[in-house]
Amino acid sequence: MQQGTRFLPISKEDMQQRGWDELDFVLVMGDAYVDHPSFGPAIIGRILEAEGYRVGVISQPDYTTCESFKVLGKPRYGFFIGGGNVDSMVAHYSVAKVRRKVDEYTPGGVAGKRPDRSATVYTQLAKQAYPDLPVILGGLEASLRRFAHYDYWMDTVLPSIAETSGADIISFGMGEHQTVEIARRLAAGEKASEIRDVAGTCYMTDFDHLPAKYLECAGFNKVSTDKVAYAKACRIQMDNQDSVTGQIIVQKQRNGYLVQNPPAKPLTRRELDRVAALPYTRTWHPSYDAVGGVPAIEEVEFSIIHNRGCYGGCNFCAITLHQGRRVTSRSVDSVVEEGELLTKQPGFKGYIHDVGGPTANFRLPSCAKQMTEGMCQGGKKCLAPGPCPHLIIDHTEYLNMLRRLRALPGVKKVFIRSGIRYDYLTWDKDETFFKELVEHHVSGQLKVAPEHCAPNTLKYMGKPPVEVFNKFSKRFYELTKKAGKKQYLVPYLMSSHPGSTLEDAVYLAEYLYKHNIRPEQVQDFYPTPGTVSTCMFYTGLDPYTLKPVFVEKTPEGKALQRALLQYYEPRNAEKVVRALHKTHREDLIPLLVPGYKPKGGTQAARPVTGRKTAQKAKAAARPVQGRFVSNHGKNSGKTAGRPTFAPKTKRK
Numbered sequence: 140m141q142q143g144t145r146f147l148p149i150s151k152e153d154m155q156q157r158g159w160d161e162l163d164f165v166l167v168m169g170d171a172y173v174d175h176p177s178f179g180p181a182i183i184g185r186i187l188e189a190e191g192y193r194v195g196v197i198s199q200p201d202y203t204t205c206e207s208f209k210v211l212g213k214p215r216y217g218f219f220i221g222g223g224n225v226d227s228m229v230a231h232y233s234v235a236k237v238r239r240k241v242d243e244y245t246p247g248g249v250a251g252k253r254p255d256r257s258a259t260v261y262t263q264l265a266k267q268a269y270p271d272l273p274v275i276l277g278g279l280e281a282s283l284r285r286f287a288h289y290d291y292w293m294d295t296v297l298p299s300i301a302e303t304s305g306a307d308i309i310s311f312g313m314g315e316h317q318t319v320e321i322a323r324r325l326a327a328g329e330k331a332s333e334i335r336d337v338a339g340t341c342y343m344t345d346f347d348h349l350p351a352k353y354l355e356c357a358g359f360n361k362v363s364t365d366k367v368a369y370a371k372a373c374r375i376q377m378d379n380q381d382s383v384t385g386q387i388i389v390q391k392q393r394n395g396y397l398v399q400n401p402p403a404k405p406l407t408r409r410e411l412d413r414v415a416a417l418p419y420t421r422t423w424h425p426s427y428d429a430v431g432g433v434p435a436i437e438e439v440e441f442s443i444i445h446n447r448g449c450y451g452g453c454n455f456c457a458i459t460l461h462q463g464r465r466v467t468s469r470s471v472d473s474v475v476e477e478g479e480l481l482t483k484q485p486g487f488k489g490y491i492h493d494v495g496g497p498t499a500n501f502r503l504p505s506c507a508k509q510m511t512e513g514m515c516q517g518g519k520k521c522l523a524p525g526p527c528p529h530l531i532i533d534h535t536e537y538l539n540m541l542r543r544l545r546a547l548p549g550v551k552k553v554f555i556r557s558g559i560r561y562d563y564l565t566w567d568k569d570e571t572f573f574k575e576l577v578e579h580h581v582s583g584q585l586k587v588a589p590e591h592c593a594p595n596t597l598k599y600m601g602k603p604p605v606e607v608f609n610k611f612s613k614r615f616y617e618l619t620k621k622a623g624k625k626q627y628l629v630p631y632l633m634s635s636h637p638g639s640t641l642e643d644a645v646y647l648a649e650y651l652y653k654h655n656i657r658p659e660q661v662q663d664f665y666p667t668p669g670t671v672s673t674c675m676f677y678t679g680l681d682p683y684t685l686k687p688v689f690v691e692k693t694p695e696g697k698a699l700q701r702a703l704l705q706y707y708e709p710r711n712a713e714k715v716v717r718a719l720h721k722t723h724r725e726d727l728i729p730l731l732v733p734g735y736k737p738k739g740g741t742q743a744a745r746p747v748t749g750r751k752t753a754q755k756a757k758a759a760a761r762p763v764q765g766r767f768v769s770n771h772g773k774n775s776g777k778t779a780g781r782p783t784f785a786p787k788t789k790r791k
Contacts, residue, residue, distance in 0.1 A: 146174055146424055147184050148195040151211065162214045163192040164322065167265065169223030169257040169280075170244035170435070171427060172198040174420040177439040179278055180221050183318055185417035187219070190319055192326070198424070199245065202254040205267035214272065216325040218265045219318065220306070221278030222258030224435070226667060228292050231255060234665045236292060246423070247430035255292075258284075262304035273331035275321055276300070277310035282461045283669035285309050285341050285399065286376055286390055287359040289369070289677040291666040296363035296677075301343050302392040307331035309341035313447060313462055315414060316403045338382065339403030343395045350387050350398060354379065358391030366678035373674040373682040374518075380459055383513030405448060405467045412473040415444075421484065441481055442493035442556075445474050445540065449497040450505040451560055452520035453590075454601040455636065455664065455672035458497050464514045466501045471540045475547070482549040489550060492582075494541060495557030500564060500572075502537045505530055518671075518683035523603045526566050534564070534572035545579060554582040561587045561611040562603045577618040581626045585615070588631040591639065592650040599638030599675065599688060605650070612654075630656060634700040635691045636664040637675035641699060645722050648703040648715070652730055661704040663697060706731040 148154045149172065154162065164187055168180040175181055180196075187194045195214075200207035208218075223230060223244055231239055231250070241248045254260040258280040265274050284300040301309045308331060310317040317339045324334050335342060335350075356372035357365070372390070379385040385401035406414065421440070423433040446468040449458045458464075474494070481487055493499070504510060505521040506529035521527050544553045555576065564573055576585075591597055592605040612628060619626045634644060651657070666673040675681060675688045691697055699721075702714035712732050719727050728735060 162195045164194050165214045165218050167197045167220040169253045171246050171433045172424040199252045205264045208265050208268040217273035219275050220261050222280035226280045227257040234663045243435040246427040248434045259304040262306045273307040275308045276306035277314045282311040287362050288668045298359045298392045299397045312339050341399045353387040353389045355389045370678045370680040370682040378516040381513040411469045443477050444496050445469050446496035450521045452601050457669050460669040468502045475543045478544045491553045493556040499555050499557050500559045503531050532567050538572045555580045558586045562607045565611045578622050584627050584629045586629045590633045593643035593646045596639040596643045632661050635697045637688050637690045642722050644700040644703045648706045
């Protein structure tokens with residue numbers, strides 16, 4: 140493992156210092172240039188460099204003119220373009236569609252340095268600058284928008300980004316294999332229009348040039364007007380995102396056909412190790428020093444990513460359509476070498492902040508079967524509603540890796556902050572990892588994601604029953620007490636997810652009250668492109684059953700659900716009481732809003748006739764065996780909440 144000594148060129152002067160008068164490829168990115176393996180463009184740049192190509196970087200170009208794409212001159216073979224580590228619309232807007240004031244991936248956190256739908260805009264500008272050069276569009280934004288998709292911000296269905304951007308090739312998923320193959324073939328003189336068989340890519344074509352065999356899903360015109368067709372298309376797309384079983388998918392757009400080749404094979408452990416060992420400088424470009432650098436690096440600067448992919452199967456998560464459900468991981472030796480490198484980094488104070496990934500405690504494939512037969516289709520999940528009988532549950536290798544990192548000279552603590560699957564941990568009959576997690580790897584608070592407690596809502600989320608969280612929580616506090624520590628769980632919670640009714644939200648508020656959990660911040664469901672939950676949000680249908688799903692879309696309804704998650708806040712009192720009246724749960728008013736006085740009134744709200752009295756309600760709030768676990772101290776459910784926008788935090 141080595142640390143780089145210089146960045147890729149960002150100017151003609153940089154090229155001259157290397158003795159270059161021309162580049163092979165130009166890499167355009169929507170984020171600031173941070174040469175760190177947590178940033179996708181950095182990996183692509185170093186991969187191309189390792190293959191022997193001359194690569195330059197244009198970071199956050201002026202999007203008002205194509206001249207900004209000419210600053211490095213015309214590359215020999217083409218552009219690789221990515222919109223950024225986060226979908227540009229998510230980076231720019233809150234779930235309430237309010238413009239954000241900070242962009243974590245821009246120097247100094249300044250907002251407005253890249254356009255909305257940056258992947259599309261950059262591609263169009265590159266084509267204007269050099270119409271004869273191919274553009275390969277990749278990254279998260281391209282991956283999630285490769286099919287006709289519901290766009291939350293415009294509240295409509297949009298065609299594939301392959302059509303709207305004009306890109307020659309869309310590289311979806313983790314792009315190392317695709318990047319290397321496409322680069323080699325372009326350098327060999329092959330035209331982009333002839334590169335049609337690379338796994339993990341999409342392209343536009345006409346009817347006469349469709350592949351011989353494919354699976355077709357409903358086209359843009361159909362899915363934009365027929366929600367049943369949209370839901371059916373979603374299922375076809377999701378069921379074919381495995382490199383073993385995935386078929387070629389065709390979807391007609393407005394002016395041609397999108398062809399998605401099967402996903403690329405995940406990198407092997409050896410290949411992941413090689414990617415991690417590339418000569419990253421591991422920091423932002425020095426041109427950003429004057430503005431204080433790039434905020435997004437703060438969470439990852441002294442962290443290690445040890446795996447990719449996630450078989451957790453949360454319906455609101457985009458990982459299935461981007462990284463895939465198959466888990467691959469780096470070798471323990473590779474991770475330990477990176478740990479040693481971190482100890483030599485400027486500013487390292489002895490703390491490795493995270494050893495994680497999409498799901499920190501996943502190291503192995505979910506089962507042996509998937510290696511030859513692929514991941515299960517039809518909406519089947521490895522972890523929900525309970526563990527698959529074939530699930531491999533083993534923390535041994537992960538624990539060994541953490542122990543070796545803890546033993547490194549100069550390392551004081553090794554934390555896990557990217558989140559764990561508490562259900563997977565709970566099902567491990569060997570408690571050794573659980574005990575050492577509590578003793579060594581929690582920095583005061585451990586992030587976990589039950590998301591909700593209502594059975595119906597959890598079903599549509601693809602999450603396990605709340606009883607699993609209760610069991611985990613109980614044991615966590617038992618082990619914490621035994622270790623003589625003061626540590627707390629940080630439960631992530633979500634309001635207004637498809638399937639969540641107002642009654643479900645009240646049920647969650649009652650649960651939080653009974654467990655003395657007071658989340659400081661909560662998250663409304665955010666319908667990002669390319670997820671099953673977004674399909675349900677738009678269509679009101681479960682794509683696997685085609686049965687109706689309740690979706691709260693009204694501002695009033697969403698506000699009530701959100702307020703219930705923070706029932707204890709005085710500012711939410713009116714909303715909470717209104718929600719309780721609507722659901723005929725006035726018995727909870729004395730508990731959730733004690734001393735409440737309606738506007739213009741002088742008396743606290745009383746339970747309606749025939750409901751429980753306040754005294755009975757209080758008695759009912761005590762934990763019930765088999766339904767709610769007992770509290771584990773005064774602040775047993777204390778949580779620090781989560782930021783409104785935290786792209787570096789993974790939800791499990």
